[in-house]
Amino acid sequence: QVQLVESGGGLVQPGGSLRLSCAASGFTFSTYAMSWYRQAPGKERELVAHITWSGGDTSYPDSVKGRFTISRDNAKNTVYLQMNNLKPEDTAVYYCNTNPPRESSWGQGTQVTVSS
Numbered sequence: 001q002v003q004l005v006e007s008g009g010g011l012v013q014p015g016g017s018l019r020l021s022c023a024a025s026g027f028t029f030s031t032y033a034m035s036w037y038r039q040a041p042g043k044e045r046e047l048v049a050h051i052t053w054s055g056g057d058t059s060y061p062d063s064v065k066g067r068f069t070i071s072r073d074n075a076k077n078t079v080y081l082q083m084n085n086l087k088p089e090d091t092a093v094y095y096c097n098t099n100p101p102r103e104s105s106w107g108q109g110t111q112v113t114v115s116s
Contacts, residue, residue, distance in 0.1 A: 001026050002024075003026050003105075004096055006020060006021070006095060007021050007022075007023075008020040008110055010113070012112070012113070014086060014116055015086065016114070017082070017083060017084045019081070020036070020080065020081040020094055022034075022078060022079045022080070024078065024096070031053050032098045033050065033052050033099045034051055034072060034096060035048075035070075035097060035099040036079070037095045037097060038092035040093075043092075045095070046061070047099070048068060048094075050070065051071065051079065055071065055074070063089075068083050069081070070082075088115060091112060091115070092111075092112060093111050094110050095107060095109040
């Protein structure tokens with residue numbers, strides 16, 4: 001079955017950096033576009049980064065553009081999210097999934113907390 005396992009979150013001060021990883025299994029990872037999403041308390045889940053199946057194209061919402069970078073390693077079935085210059089408003093649980101997402105395959109996510 002499809003499994004998505006996120007890791008790399010933690011507590012970081014404003015201006016700090018984190019690198020998230022997502023290990024995928026149970027489907028042909030290299031043929032799917034992938035995205036990172038996040039959900040803050042009391043808010044809806046939102047997309048924060050997208051990458052095509054080949055890794056040749058990426059996109060971001062304005063809220064994270066210039067600070068977040070998505071990448072993938074199809075040989076390792078893994079997608080990454082490098083987050084720099086983190087802000088308190090980036091605090092959320094971060095998830096990876098295909099795009100469009102497989103609704104039955106959401107993982108546990110990884111908590112990112114940005115606070116001094």
